[in-house]
Amino acid sequence: MFGLLQHIGPKLAGSGIALGTVYHPPSQHHYVSIFADVVIGLLILAFVLTAFRDIARLGRGISRAWAIGRVTISEAWNARMWAVPLVWFAICALLGLLIVRGYEPSGVVRVYMTIFLRAQALILLMYLGIMACVTLPRERERHTLVTTGSKPISRLELLLGKVMGLSAAGVLMLAVMMILTWGYMKVVDLKIRHDAQVLYAMQKKSYDNVLRRMPPDTGVKYISEHGVLQAQNYVTGKLSIAGYINYQTNPPSRLLKGGSSEVLYFEFPSLPATEYYRPMFDFQFQVVHALPSTKPVKIDVTLVQRSNPMNTQESTLTLNPAGQAIWMPKNPTSFFSYVNPQTGQMYNPGPVVVKVTCPEFGVYLGFGNGLRPPSDTACLAVSLDTSRTPHHSGMIAPKPNPVITGFKDNGKQEIVGPSIHHPQIKPEVASWDFKNLDQQQIPIGPNGNFTLHMVISVDKQSNEALPPVAQIVAYNTDTPRVRTTLSTYVNEKRITTIKLPSTLLGAGDLIVNLRSEVPGHWFKVKDDSMIIMQPPSSFIWNLFKSEMVILCEIVLIITIGVTASTAVGWPVAMLTAMVAYILGNLFHFVQSLFQSGGLELFDYVQDNRMKHIWYYKIGSFITNVMVHMLWVTVHLMPDFTRYNPLYFIIRSKDMPFEIVVLDMIWTLGCILPTLAIGYLLLRKQELA
């Protein structure tokens, strides 16, 4: 719903972020969105024009609406509203006890929160959604609306009163549920702390008696002292696999490791669209041989159109002794331009990505930041025939600092440790780039150090008996030669704390590089694996914010339910609210179907001769109309995927308050046109 509102605020991960990065040719999507905005705008205009007297009276009318709301709460209470939180709690506590066994402490919070909050949202959406759909029809059936309607109350106040009352009932229930959740989690936390205390004491005793090689787990100590009920505030850096880093250059240069799973990504944000030129990709790497070899070095290159990832070209190139290779992709017209079939106009198809891998084991390809390798020429550039593209210069460089990814395992990237058989082959390095650090927010210890927290998994290919050890190299981009290097034991899947001097927190970016020191030990890492902790927020405050997001969702479904029930009986109102909720949850799905062409399957014809038959044309037309109606309808529905109360709390991370505020603004923005529909339906309706 509400194309304009779709632009409000950041969305959470996993809710359509990917769409924003993919280029889409101009399509009907734009016009549908405009159409939806115009419809909503007209609705609000009609509402303001017809209801301006009622709106003007709202000053005193709010107290009358609240009176209606109080009665609605009483009605909900009479409908055993009080039992809902109790039933919910009994179910969740039981489910929690059955499911949570065997989880480690941090996982316990995630499991409990998933169960408790999901069940809360589900139960309240159902209960209050049903109440919203029946409250007005029930007043009509019992004729209480006759008595109330004879009093000085407007239809707008009546509508608002119902929404306010049920929303208040939702607030009450959520408050009870929040307190019960907090109480339950407090008990769970006490038990976890007690268990952690016992475990830490055992580890310490074993270590003191030289029965254990590793010192007691600081993560366990942290849990025994602080528990797990915290909302952590922390800063993460952007993770990239740095390949092998040569610290001798300034700045340290990066090398792609041959024979590994590393992939180097160059991105060209924009190449000129034309059907005449043929771009030439000019590569130049610094080739470093770690093992004796005289073979020419080969690289595999793949060209990908980001707007259409299926449109690719692949090739294997051989580098000359100077590390150079030139590649001219085939069919440049179809690859580097998009022609609108309706207008014949040619568009730039958007970003183009060049992926490079090196299959040669023992070879490193140096590229630095992608712009100035030691040879002082561009690592990769596209050269154009300037006689055919007069508006562009001869060479186009990619975005600086190309990204490397490693082997991905279950969302995590894996970096390979030292090789047992080839000790001269360097291990891969994971690098975190902490940009724009607010030094005021980073706690500095008495020794002038700040703490880095690391949570990584270890994949032991060999040397299973050895404890994992990591080498950390940290420096500031302003002073790349001033580096702090240290080695530390790694607490697998638990927090490992690292103390770094605060002098690294300069004006530039903080770079933290990690590699495994034990041959055969590989590390699995992700963005959150390396974090700088900030003072934690209270768990209950974080829980409160999650509850607020649930409340926004509930208020919206209540408004939809009440609005639907103004015009139809409660069964149809329930159906309407349910359809609105389902379509609201399918917004991105339907949109992606359109964009990826999924719904065009309706038009699929095995035999093209059918296209000329009249009944095929009629059927095709009807299908087209229905599909577009679905699209328009989805655009007119509120996007329920926006609400994600679990995202932060299950990660024990503090939810930024701006998300709550933006969700509230967005909800209000959806409520207004929904109420407008309700008012316009109820305005001239007979109450008796």
Place this chain on the structure above:
Amino acid sequence: MVADSQAIQTRQLSKVYPGFFKSQQVPALTDLNLRVDQGQIFGLLGPNGSGKTTTIKLLLGLINPTSGDALVMGQPAGDQETRRRIGYLPEESYLYRFLNARQTLDFYARLFNMNRAQRRRAVDYYLDFVGLDPSVRGRRIGTYSKGQTRRVALAQALLNNPDLIIMDEPTSGLDPVGMLEIKNMIMRLREAGKTVVLSSHQLADVEDVCDRLVILYRGRIELEGALRDLLEKKDVFQLSARNVSEALQAKLSEVAAEGGATEVQTGRARVRLEDLFKELVARKRSGESR
């Protein structure tokens, strides 16, 4: 423009309840022209389905007229501000069964934007006024007898001290004592200068309290006027007296006007309203059957 002295005026007011087909449409009221002066107790009579309740709902703006218009206290029917001056007692006591008497009146008082002190005072006063037993005031209305519920409904109609009170079957469900109390209350309202529109099947009640009335039949006015005029027998002269001796009684027929009897009352003989109503309805029905 309606005169200031008129509480209600309708012009060609009609209401047709819609149906899917034209044959399913129900004409409830046809070209109603009604006038109720302020300070009057006005009776609205008619058999079932004659359009009494429809008229009341139209006056309150609960339903929309098909044609014509209605003015209440000088404003179009249904006007929000005008409803502040109106009290309405519906035919059945349509109250929230899950609230008690106090909560019910408190709710309606809130709709008139009364503050807390005003609400408390009004709730206590009108619950006393309608004679609801204090011991039941904290109980849910769902547990009340019909008479007790009726009293609460009556209290909510009077809560805002209205200038115009519209009562649809006010004595429905009340015992004889309760009926008498209602009648007395209506008389007191008249003394306080209030306008009362009374729709009732209890013809004796209407006869006792009404100043003017209309009788509706099939959505049209069949009879309208001052109660006194309507019930008079034009061709019969009636004389009544107290302390009349035997001798005087004999002479009265000859020299009533010259006699020395005290408190002599003369006037037209009256027919009972019930008889008038029955006769009218019987006449209409026989006319329809022919």
